[in-house]
Amino acid sequence: MPASGPTRSVGQFPVRIRACCLQAPLALAYDACMRAPFPHRHLLGIDGLTRPEIEALLDMAEDAVEVSRRVDKKRSILSGRTLINLFFEPSTRTQASFELAGKRLGADVMNMSVATSSVTKGETLVDTAVTLNSMRPDVIVVRHHHSGAVHLLARKVSCSVVNAGDGSHEHPTQALLDALTIRRNKGHIEGLVVAICGDVLHSRVARSNMILLAQLGARVRVVAPSTLLPPGVERMGVEVHRTMESGLRDADIVMMLRLQRERMDGAFVPSLKEYARFFGLDEAKLDWAKPDALVMHPGPINRGVEIVSAVADGPRSLINEQVEMGVAVRMAVLEALAQHLPNE
Amino acid sequence: MSEAANSAAAFINARLLNPETGRIENGGVFADDGVIVELGAKVTRANVGSRTTIIDCGGDIVCPGLIDMSAFVGEPGATHRETLATASAAAAAGGVTTILARPDTNPPVDGAAAVDYLMRRARDTASVRILPCAALTRGLQGKEIAEIGLLKEAGAIAFSNGPHSVASSQIMRRALTYARDFGALVIHTAEDPDLARAGVMNEGEFASRLGLPGVPAEAEAIMLGRDMRLVALTFGDASAPPHGARYHSALVTTRFSIDIIRRAKEAGLPVTCGTSINHVTLNETDVGDYRTFLKIAPPLRAEDERLALVEALASGVIDVLVSDHNPQDVEAKRVPFSEAEYGAVGLETMLAAGLRLVNAEKISLHRLINAMTLRPAEILGLPQGRLAKGAPADLIRFDPDEPFVVDSAKLRSRSKNTPFDDARLEGVVKATMVAGRVLAV
Numbered sequence: 142m143p144a145s146g147p148t149r150s151v152g153q154f155p156v157r158i159r160a161c162c163l164q165a166p167l168a169l170a171y172d173a174c175m176r177a178p179f180p181h182r183h184l185l186g187i188d189g190l191t192r193p194e195i196e197a198l199l200d201m202a203e204d205a206v207e208v209s210r211r212v213d214k215k216r217s218i219l220s221g222r223t224l225i226n227l228f229f230e231p232s233t234r235t236q237a238s239f240e241l242a243g244k245r246l247g248a249d250v251m252n253m254s255v256a257t258s259s260v261t262k263g264e265t266l267v268d269t270a271v272t273l274n275s276m277r278p279d280v281i282v283v284r285h286h287h288s289g290a291v292h293l294l295a296r297k298v299s300c301s302v303v304n305a306g307d308g309s310h311e312h313p314t315q316a317l318l319d320a321l322t323i324r325r326n327k328g329h330i331e332g333l334v335v336a337i338c339g340d341v342l343h344s345r346v347a348r349s350n351m352i353l354l355a356q357l358g359a360r361v362r363v364v365a366p367s368t369l370l371p372p373g374v375e376r377m378g379v380e381v382h383r384t385m386e387s388g389l390r391d392a393d394i395v396m397m398l399r400l401q402r403e404r405m406d407g408a409f410v411p412s413l414k415e416y417a418r419f420f421g422l423d424e425a426k427l428d429w430a431k432p433d434a435l436v437m438h439p440g441p442i443n444r445g446v447e448i449v450s451a452v453a454d455g456p457r458s459l460i461n462e463q464v465e466m467g468v469a470v471r472m473a474v475l476e477a478l479a480q481h482l483p484n485e
Numbered sequence: 486m487s488e489a490a491n492s493a494a495a496f497i498n499a500r501l502l503n504p505e506t507g508r509i510e511n512g513g514v515f516a517d518d519g520v521i522v523e524l525g526a527k528v529t530r531a532n533v534g535s536r537t538t539i540i541d542c543g544g545d546i547v548c549p550g551l552i553d554m555s556a557f558v559g560e561p562g563a564t565h566r567e568t569l570a571t572a573s574a575a576a577a578a579g580g581v582t583t584i585l586a587r588p589d590t591n592p593p594v595d596g597a598a599a600v601d602y603l604m605r606r607a608r609d610t611a612s613v614r615i616l617p618c619a620a621l622t623r624g625l626q627g628k629e630i631a632e633i634g635l636l637k638e639a640g641a642i643a644f645s646n647g648p649h650s651v652a653s654s655q656i657m658r659r660a661l662t663y664a665r666d667f668g669a670l671v672i673h674t675a676e677d678p679d680l681a682r683a684g685v686m687n688e689g690e691f692a693s694r695l696g697l698p699g700v701p702a703e704a705e706a707i708m709l710g711r712d713m714r715l716v717a718l719t720f721g722d723a724s725a726p727p728h729g730a731r732y733h734s735a736l737v738t739t740r741f742s743i744d745i746i747r748r749a750k751e752a753g754l755p756v757t758c759g760t761s762i763n764h765v766t767l768n769e770t771d772v773g774d775y776r777t778f779l780k781i782a783p784p785l786r787a788e789d790e791r792l793a794l795v796e797a798l799a800s801g802v803i804d805v806l807v808s809d810h811n812p813q814d815v816e817a818k819r820v821p822f823s824e825a826e827y828g829a830v831g832l833e834t835m836l837a838a839g840l841r842l843v844n845a846e847k848i849s850l851h852r853l854i855n856a857m858t859l860r861p862a863e864i865l866g867l868p869q870g871r872l873a874k875g876a877p878a879d880l881i882r883f884d885p886d887e888p889f890v891v892d893s894a895k896l897r898s899r900s901k902n903t904p905f906d907d908a909r910l911e912g913v914v915k916a917t918m919v920a921g922r923v924l925a926v
Binding site for chain 1: 634662
């Protein structure tokens with residue numbers, strides 16, 4: 142598949158739409174619930190989705206929230222379908238979330254956790270993809286530690302592929318669940334000031350959220366020491382702040398990112414203690430944000446590092462709600478992709 | 486400071502040298518409550534009141550006290566070489582009123598507690614101002630960024646890796662980037678550790694004749710050149726760096742380095758540099774017959790390099806002059822040259838040695854004093870170093886023409902390793918005032 146495609150503007154930044162997201166909508170019967178068809182075979186990233194497409198997914202997720210709160214959570218949209226969770230990186234909540242989402246939609250779900258040590262070469266990834274493809278799955282959900290690995294895999298299979306996080310690139314379902322959480326609590330996203338704080342450099346959550354929230358009209362800020370900011374981030378449609386005080390001022394949403402333990406110790410920031418002091422969210426720093434500001438974190442949290450327990454467990458924390466929205470959003474994504482699955 | 490200034494003091498009948506303008510004006514300086522209250526011709530014996538301690542300068546020069554951006558003060562861990570008390574006494578005798586203390590102590594000043602310790606010790610035992618320069622990397626190992634934010638909050642004025650470069654370009658880049666966010670000054674000694682490793686003096690004919698391995702000028706230029714690229718990378722983007730964030734090359738000693746600094750300044754990079762009193766007054770031939778007191782790092786260079794350094798200091802390409810005070814006990818120097826420790830004491834002789842250049846008409850008195858007062862104050866963000874109302878009353882009185890012979894036995898420093906032993910110098914410090922208090926000199 143060619144790597145080139147037309148360009149489109151996200152924020153101030155022209156981006157190349159991935160060819161695999163450009164497939165013409167397949168001629169399918171309208172979904173039973175009368176939504177506009179989702180025009181993509183894969184969900185590889187937020188980059189390339191339009192605002193109506195994003196909003197449609199969020200609307201579908203709202204319904205999925207209702208379904209998930211019933212006693213009988215089972216639906217039959219994916220009945221008879223096979224969903225493979227292929228995780229090259231350890232994950233608890235994302236994998237469980239996709240598994241539940243698939244099962245609630247009636248699919249057979251298989252979890253494959255591949256030890257990272259046994260898969261170190263590109264050929265092996267492709268081989269794995271081809272092998273799995275031969276087992277005729279309908280959807281493969283993939284997490285991989287290298288950016289772009291999910292895209293490579295998607296080119297080698299004939300089923301739908303959902304990116305559950307690739308390296309430092311994208312984590313689209315996380316951004317969708319974050320948007321859903323914000324929308325349900327604030328009523329809208331347009332015009333909100335969202336401060337994404339912490340290890341932006343290595344964060345796929347940050348990249349997906351930067352694109353998605355900007356698409357929906359939020360004012361997105363990134364807040365971090367320069368050592369944890371990707372070069373050129375100021376040209377990616379976000380405001381850049383290097384202190385929590387300036388970054389949190391007038392923020393409606395404070396979104397903390399996880400700092401990986403191996404990055405705390407002198408390499409990117411001097412120490413856990415110093416990071417917590419200057420960039421960890423505590424009640425005093427939260428006071429710089431709007432009085433009704435809400436706090437988010439994609440989890441798992443490092444208590445006392447990027448966020449103190451009093452805030453993580455406090456009344457303004459949406460962290461647990463994010464987890465609930467995660468299942469709903471993944472149900473919505475699977476449902477949307479199901480529109481393209483062959484029926485014969 | 487062991488006690489607060491509790492009474493007014495005045496220098497009268499002086500020639501006031503303003504390090505900003507270079508103007509010399511007859512008059513006096515009246516200090517009260519630790520700051521300069523009045524200065525100029527109107528400060529006379531009749532005008533300052535009876536409560537005031539009066540120092541009649543008899544036509545001597547009065548200027549701000551010297552600010553030394555690099556001195557080893559012995560504490561913690563090397564009190565056999567120097568203590569804050571003996572360093573203070575040496576500084577006061579040499580007209581130095583502010584010392585930026587090097588972090589390569591034992592243990593290194595790489596944590597907030599160490600900064601706090603140094604400041605408390607200085608408060609209790611030092612008579613001049615001792616300011617902590619903290620470690621840029623943990624343990625000065627060049628492998629992990631030190632806690633720059635916490636250290637700065639604790640009172641660190643600047644960050645350096647001591648006498649060694651941060652060899653890893655990746656760590657140096659991140660340290661510069663991180664320091665920039667915190668508005669921190671990074672002071673770096675540029676010397677490629679691989680190229681310099683075996684050397685004990687300047688590379689060249691003289692070293693070869695002595696049979697000693699040398700350090701080429703390129704060792705400094707390579708690392709300094711790298712640093713300039715990293716500074717450009719760090720400060721190159723559009724957003725303005727926080728106030729105070731900059732790079733200072735601790736000690737340049739070669740023409741290559743002067744060119745690199747000049748080009749960096751012309752490119753608008755936030756870069757300054759210093760050189761030491763040893764490098765502008767001595768050269769490699771002073772090593773002579775394996776004199777270990779002249780074994781210093783980076784090494785004394787050839788005479789043409791020295792002349793270039795003096796010229797760059799005069800023109801301002803080199804911003805500041807430091808003592809590079811590095812006391813070593815006798816045993817560390819009374820060994821074969823290759824085994825001797827590096828370093829020379831310099832606090833007491835810095836001014837007089839510098840005046841040699843003035844007397845030889847290589848540099849103006851104004852520029853010499855500026856390079857040891859106002860310019861370091863500007864780089865460090867300090868209020869002193871100025872002859873102005875409201876500035877801290879850190880002042881010295883000296884007679885630039887009075888000759889003396891350096892007697893190492895009489896140095897106040899705990900260590901006596903001066904390269905100027907028996908040298909005839911001119912310029913005697915007659916009085917030193919810190920925060921309005923007159924110290925014994």
